[in-house]
Amino acid sequence: MPFVRIDLFEGRTEEQKINLAKEVTEVVMKNTGASADAIHVFINDMEEGTYFPHGEMKRK
Numbered sequence: 833m834p835f836v837r838i839d840l841f842e843g844r845t846e847e848q849k850i851n852l853a854k855e856v857t858e859v860v861m862k863n864t865g866a867s868a869d870a871i872h873v874f875i876n877d878m879e880e881g882t883y884f885p886h887g888e889m890k891r892k
Contacts, residue, residue: 833870834860842877849875 836856844852853873860871883890 833872834864834866835872835874836860837874837876839876839878841883842879844877 856873857868857871
């Protein structure tokens with residue numbers, strides 16, 4: 833059962849996230865042979881100020 837986690841800065845529309853999840857599901861199906869029912873896509877909207885690469889705040 834594939835689980836796919838995607839972290840994005842907040843600001844994408846619901847439609848964009850739905851399309852992303854559908855396309856990711858298709859790619860995972862193609863490359864793993866898993867059925868769509870077995871694939872779970874999690875999209876995490878990260879708020880600005882919650883991402884610190886190299887210890888420095890990342891802004892959009």
